[in-house]
Amino acid sequence: MECDKCGRDAVMQAAHSGSHLCETHFCRSVEKRVRRRIRADTLLDPKATPESPETWVIGLSGGKDSVVLTHILDETFGQDRRIEMLALTIHEGIEGYRDESVDACIELAAELEMRHELVSYEEEFGVRMDDVVEENPENMAPCAYCGVFRRDLLEGYADKYNADKLLTGHNLDDEAQTALMNIFEGDVKQIAKHFDASIGDFEERAEQDDFIPRAKPLRDIPEKEVALYAQLMELPAHITECPHASEAYRGEIQKLLWNLEENHPGTRHSIMAGYEELAELAADRYGGESDDTSDLGGCEQCGSTTSSDVCRKCRLLESIQAV
Ligand code: SF4
Numbered sequence: 001m002e003c004d005k006c007g008r009d010a011v012m013q014a015a016h017s018g019s020h021l022c023e024t025h026f027c028r029s030v031e032k033r034v035r036r037r038i039r040a041d042t043l044l045d046p047k048a049t050p051e052s053p054e055t056w057v058i059g060l061s062g063g064k065d066s067v068v069l070t071h072i073l074d075e076t077f078g079q080d081r082r083i084e085m086l087a088l089t090i091h092e093g094i095e096g097y098r099d100e101s102v103d104a105c106i107e108l109a110a111e112l113e114m115r116h117e118l119v120s121y122e123e124e125f126g127v128r129m130d131d132v133v134e135e136n137p138e139n140m141a142p143c144a145y146c147g148v149f150r151r152d153l154l155e156g157y158a159d160k161y162n163a164d165k166l167l168t169g170h171n172l173d174d175e176a177q178t179a180l181m182n183i184f185e186g187d188v189k190q191i192a193k194h195f196d197a198s199i200g201d202f203e204e205r206a207e208q209d210d211f212i213p214r215a216k217p218l219r220d221i222p223e224k225e226v227a228l229y230a231q232l233m234e235l236p237a238h239i240t241e242c243p244h245a246s247e248a249y250r251g252e253i254q255k256l257l258w259n260l261e262e263n264h265p266g267t268r269h270s271i272m273a274g275y276e277e278l279a280e281l282a283a284d285r286y287g288g289e290s291d292d293t294s295d296l297g298g299c300e301q302c303g304s305t306t307s308s309d310v311c312r313k314c315r316l317l318e319s320i321q322a323v
């Protein structure tokens with residue numbers, strides 16, 4: 001097969017559009033879509049200057065998604081002195097998985113001369129995910145604990161570094177999985193949050209002190225294309241999956257989506273197009289509630305924002321320590 005643009009050997013065919021692209025044109029097409037998404041979502045504060053730049057914290061796990069994100073952000077904004085980028089890596093304490101991906105993070109950050117911070121569940125919370133999985137006091141899937149801990153650290157550290165934006169490497173597959181999970185679980189309030197958290201509301205939300213706007217610049221790019229880009233650009237990405245990934249409900253949805261996408265190319269894109277519209281409608285109905293900050297206070301133990309006396313992370317940690 002030949003590239004539609006230049007006639008050289010194609011490295012991929014985009015199933016949904018049918019177009020064939022060579023290495024160069026494929027990589028350019030990925031970069032173009034990511035940049036378009038950044039422009040649409042990540043409004044740079046016009047008041048940002050080299051003297052008083054914006055801080056962007058990038059969640060860098062060392063997997064292909066966050067490595068590709070960090071690379072493209074550096075290519076695009078590395079020279080822009082109105083933006084200061086900092087990569088944050090979280091070590092969950094999963095034997096045989098995270099150590100190597102941390103090496104990939106260190107290598108990439110060094111190569112890009114980007115500030116890099118490493119934090120771990122063990123140092124922050126006194127537990128490793130391996131212990132949590134063994135004890136499992138709440139009888140939940142590993143990711144149910146891990147997700148709460150990760151969010152707490154990402155938000156806590158983004159706050160500590162005075163981040164103006166928090167950027168993560170979620171790709172199209174991740175986003176379509178989340179959308180389906182929320183629909184299958186019938187969780188309309190969660191769907192409304194997708195709209196509330198979407199970056200269109202940046203300016204308004206940024207007025208609220210404790211809200212750090214989020215951006216997912218890879219959310220239009222299918223997972224396979226992110227992987228191919230990482231490989232072609234020879235980025236130091238770590239490819240092993242977390243051993244707990246397939247245990248989760250998400251793993252089931254992932255397989256379902258792969259099958260659907262194979263038989264009906266374009267499914268992920270159409271799920272997301274419909275989901276965004278749905279989220280807007282849901283936000284109209286639940287916006288006030290999902291957005292309601294009136295009954296939010298500080299956790300009695302750690303101070304993080306919560307609607308109860310003690311936050312979910314602290315409650316989980318208590319039950320783990322009680323074992
Ligand atoms: Fe944590 Fe689950 Fe991700 Fe593994 S797959 S790192 S357990 S959230």
Ligand code: ZN
Pocket residue numbers: 299300301302303304310311312313314315
């Ligand atoms: Zn707490």
